[in-house]
Amino acid sequence: MRIGILTGGGDCPGLNAVLRAAVRTVDVEYGGEVVGFRDGWRGVLNDTWEPLTIDRCRGILPRGGTILGTSRDQPYTQPDGVQQVEEALARHQLDAIVAVGGDGTMGVTNDLHNDGVPVVGVPKTIDNDIASTEMTFGFQTAVEICTYSIDRLHTTAESHDRVLVVEVMGRHVGHIAVWSGIAGGAAVTLVPEEPFDLDDVASRITARHRQGSWATIVVVAEGALPKPGTLTLKEPPVDAYGHQRLGGIANVVAGELEMLTGIETRTTILGHVQRGGTPVAFDRVLGTRFGVAAVDAVADGAFGSMVALQHGAIVRVPVAEGVGHLKMVEPDLLRTAALFEPQHPRTPLPPS
Numbered sequence: 001m002r003i004g005i006l007t008g009g010g011d012c013p014g015l016n017a018v019l020r021a022a023v024r025t026v027d028v029e030y031g032g033e034v035v036g037f038r039d040g041w042r043g044v045l046n047d048t049w050e051p052l053t054i055d056r057c058r059g060i061l062p063r064g065g066t067i068l069g070t071s072r073d074q075p076y077t078q079p080d081g082v083q084q085v086e087e088a089l090a091r092h093q094l095d096a097i098v099a100v101g102g103d104g105t106m107g108v109t110n111d112l113h114n115d116g117v118p119v120v121g122v123p124k125t126i127d128n129d130i131a132s133t134e135m136t137f138g139f140q141t142a143v144e145i146c147t148y149s150i151d152r153l154h155t156t157a158e159s160h161d162r163v164l165v166v167e168v169m170g171r172h173v174g175h176i177a178v179w180s181g182i183a184g185g186a187a188v189t190l191v192p193e194e195p196f197d198l199d200d201v202a203s204r205i206t207a208r209h210r211q212g213s214w215a216t217i218v219v220v221a222e223g224a225l226p227k228p229g230t231l232t233l234k235e236p237p238v239d240a241y242g243h244q245r246l247g248g249i250a251n252v253v254a255g256e257l258e259m260l261t262g263i264e265t266r267t268t269i270l271g272h273v274q275r276g277g278t279p280v281a282f283d284r285v286l287g288t289r290f291g292v293a294a295v296d297a298v299a300d301g302a303f304g305s306m307v308a309l310q311h312g313a314i315v316r317v318p319v320a321e322g323v324g325h326l327k328m329v330e331p332d333l334l335r336t337a338a339l340f341e342p343q344h345p346r347t348p349l350p351p352s
């Protein structure tokens with residue numbers, strides 16, 4: 001067996017576990033070689049690659065990022081992109097390419113499959129928003145980092161009786177925000193799934209503080225949106241790939257909350273610290289299981305499939321199922337988070 005493998009899109013902890021597992025599975029169970037394309041699809045188009053061997057993969061399991069590098073380049077921006085991918089397959093005598101990536105990479109994988117190219121997808125993203133898989137690796141690591149940060153912010157918020165607004169990643173969904181908000185004991189969690197009304201949030205925070213509670217941690221997903229007509233946000237800049245560069249909503253939320261509540265409100269934007277560094281054990285194991293399963297899929301000729309986690313088992317789904325729609329936070333989890341939010345007082349508070 002000869003496979004090509006690449007990592008595309010934003011990096012995420014656990015990518016190296018996939019690479020290591022794919023190499024090991026080819027070597028131990030099928031015999032053959034793995035070609036590691038550099039920087040996502042760019043490496044396929046430019047023919048930049050390295051042989052991925054067991055030796056090359058030693059020591060990479062606990063390392064964040066991806067030893068292959070990554071980019072958002074993709075074949076369909078070039079008139080002869082599909083042909084170039086086919087030529088790469090022929091040049092390296094590959095049975096298939098395993099593409100490890102997020103929704104963008106899975107979209108390209110699906111299109112290539114429809115164009116007759118042998119491909120298998122492995123979903124990754126810290127945002128955990130890819131449909132048809134219960135979890136993507138990288139997500140649990142991000143949640144750990146956010147929870148740890150929220151824990152630390154509690155004590156300083158308490159000492160100063162401040163509101164602290166913590167911004168976490170999640171461009172279309174609030175999985176990281178809700179999980180770390182519940183785990184970290186946030187008072188309020190704002191997510192893209194439920195547009196927010198800061199007047200309402202502010203009045204509940206004010207009541208909370210007047211009742212003697214303090215240290216209000218507000219977790220906001222970077223992609224959270226206000227209810228229409230309540231607040232205007234600036235259009236985010238767009239990068240070279242048409243990808244909106246989010247980040248900074250916490251500053252807007254904090255400014256508004258301070259004005260509305262009169263309580264000093266500060267901001268912490270966690271940013272890429274959520275994506276960097278060593279994966280937690282769960283993500284190492286899930287990445288490893290996905291790597292094994294992707295090679296099995298190639299061996300079975302299951303092209304156009306994406307490996308996924310469903311009910312604790314690793315399964316194959318058509319990659320088409322993983323693209324085009326997002327996995328939102330389950331209503332049950334949103335309800336659980338909301339139970340811990342400050343409520344409007346049952347009886348009106350006396351005037352301050």
Ligand code: F6P
Nearest residue numbers: 010125126127169170171222246
């Ligand atoms: O991987 C998804 C994600 O973490 C989003 O939550 C975030 O908006 C985006 O990546 C940022 O990616 P980059 O900084 O690489 O453009």
